[in-house]
Amino acid sequence: MKHANFTQKRKASLPDADSGRTAWPEIHAQYLISNANSRLMASESGATYHLIGGSFTHFEQASEYSESAKALGYDPLIMFPEPGKFNSFSVSIYRSTNKSDVVTYNKSITNSGKKGGWIYEQK
Secondary structure, three states: OHHHHHHHHHHHHOOOOOOOOOOHHHHHHHHHHHHHHHHHHHHHHOOEEEEEEEEEOOHHHHHHHHHHHHHOOOOOEEEOOOOOOOOOEEEEEEEEOOHHHHHHHHHHHHHOOOOOOEEEEEO
């Protein structure tokens, strides 16, 4: 499966975080706050664009990736699957209401020798 191979490579490109796992309630609370802020941004401008660093079948995998991304200085956001649309937990490492900002950020990551991501438009 092409998508699964991509996420496995993405996970492998980040080192393991030194800190322990974040508990489900803490991640869920972080998600609720971040998702509310993201949806507020989207409602004001029409959309929020997310740079997705990885997508995972299980929440625990997304949580580990999120912790690793945080250790590298990213501001990760675990995006929970929307019923009937997606069946994976995507991790946004950058977001903006301006798509060109996200494209530029992704290019800066790839230009520095790291793997970039893909852009998801949240309406």
